[in-house]
Amino acid sequence: MATRGQVEEWIGRCALGDRKAFVQLYDATSAKLFGVALRVLNDRAEAEEVLQEIYVRIWQNAGRYASNGLSPMSWLITIARNRAIDRLRARKSGGGRGEMEEVADLADAAPGPEAQTIAAGEAARLAACLETLPEGRAEAVRRAYMEGETYAELAERFAVPLNTIRTWLRRGLISLRECLSV
Amino acid sequence: MSDIGGPIGDDPRLTAAEYALGLLTGDEARAFEAEMAKDPALAAEALGWGERLARLAETEVPDVAPPKALRRKVERRVFGRSRRRPLWIGLGGLAAAAVVAVAVITVGPQFTPGAAQPEYVATVSSDDESLVMRAAYQSQTGLLDLVLESGEPPPGRVLELWAIAGDEAPVTLGILALGEHQVPLSPDLASALNSGLVLAITDEPPGGAPGGVPTGNIMAAAPLTSV
Structure with missing residues (x-):
């Protein structure tokens, strides 16, 4: 299991475009995030599709991690959970967009290091x-x-x-x- | 902020919890985000719920290893994300391509690995990594430096390297052997680097693909990405 510091460093290096760090981050966290996506979607094929979207988003938004106030694993899980729920709601509404898009940016909207201090x-x-x-x-x-x-x-x-x-x-x-x- | 023990429905701290739980409708969520922007304590409350709930999920949701093949799909999607579909699909189609004489890629006389910083790089490898080729491109020289570290064609076949710009037909870069090589990129291909240029390796009959159109199996493919 990767330490919090490692996960944080990988995210930071992803923000700089470090592909190796991204692969390390994937290897260390994909089982947890796949578990989260599966729990939400209860469908392996959909969870596999969403897992790809999750990591695309992680790669794209890594630069915004530092200011979001969540601990690194919670940030990743929040992205995973929100993307999976997006997909679930799109499925339920027959292909329309879900409403989680705004909520997905919870971390971005909420400044401050408050949550970082919440103990394990x-x-x-x-x-x-x-x-x-x-x-x-x-x-x-x-x-x-x-x-x-x-x-x-x-x-x-x-x-x-x-x-x-x-x-x-x-x-x-x-x-x-x-x-x-x- | 009203007291937490106040009437149900009025306490914004409860709205913060509902927000983190994803229970607000789109309109309610946007209204709450406007409130949070004005009230850091409220934003911290929502963040606190978000953190706790994520940790609860981290603890309670079991890990499930995704299929191994998904890792490469994710890499393709992330590093070649300007593409709407995997580019190597284009290789399978028999798109008309100019007939190009296939030259054997030769070692460049002035090739000195690592002498200058490349602007674009790619690692082209098969799923089992039995074939691994690294590529680096420098605009100053207009040359693509290649190192085929491992990889054997099937018996009686050769390895051929292709460049694919967007949805264009593949353009051959020559036949590939183990070791270091250097090959010039045409201005057309070089100008496609920004929007996405994929390198792919197929197995072809001796002498290269007839008619400059790939006919064999795609053994590996990867986009050149900016450093």
Whole structure:
């Protein structure tokens, strides 16, 4: 497993057009990003296609990494997840463009080193806090993030009205926020 | 910013979480981005959620090794990304090409590897890397320096090198043998370097492809990319 510093250096060298660094980055991270794409798309052929798009985007946007505030692996995963959800939504809407294009630039829109300081233990903490939520909330959060489900799809899945699911999930997020800030 | 314990629906920090989760519609997301641009604390909140969720995914989503062949596809797409489709497909088509006498590529008399900085380079290798050719081009000399490091044609065949500019028909650069070579690029080919020039190696009958049109298998192909 590559260290955070290595991944960061490879991204930095990609920004300078270093092809060897790009290949190293691919070798070290493609299994994780392919896993993310597969989780979202649940289709190998589509995930393979999207993985190519993901690395094209990484290569093209590497120069913008330094200012985005996410840790290197989170930046890569965010790109992978957003591209895969783009593809998923395009599939669902019969080939139209998804709406993730804007959201894909979350990292670019949000300045500051804040997130960089979040310790690795935070993921475990988030997982632990998710477990404290009432039945279904943690699943909804995971389905939204890791499978790209929308409020409408979550409402259908949990068989509740759209407004209810939103209130329900937002209450869950309040609890989650409180649990995390303790 | 209102307090986190305030009425549901009003707290922008919850909107930040929804934004990071991808639960906002396009319009809502754009409105929230406008808010973030004015409020660094809000931007940091969204970023914090984005970071935590990405780490959760990193922890919980299992690694799956992609197929080995995908790596080369990714390289082709990234380094030759001005192309809409793999260029070597053009080689398969029997596009009309000028009849070009096939010269055996000879070692250039003044060839000194690494003497000057090349502007364009390519590593042309087969999937199993049994064939590897490196190429470097310098506009000052107009010469393409080639090193065929490894690679044997099938019995009774020769290796032939081609240059393909965009969707144009392949142009032969000559027959290739192991070792160092130097070959001039025509002005037409050199002017295509910016928009993308691909080198490809095929196996052909002795003497080279008849009629200057590739007929054999494509053993390797790669674009010349600017250094």
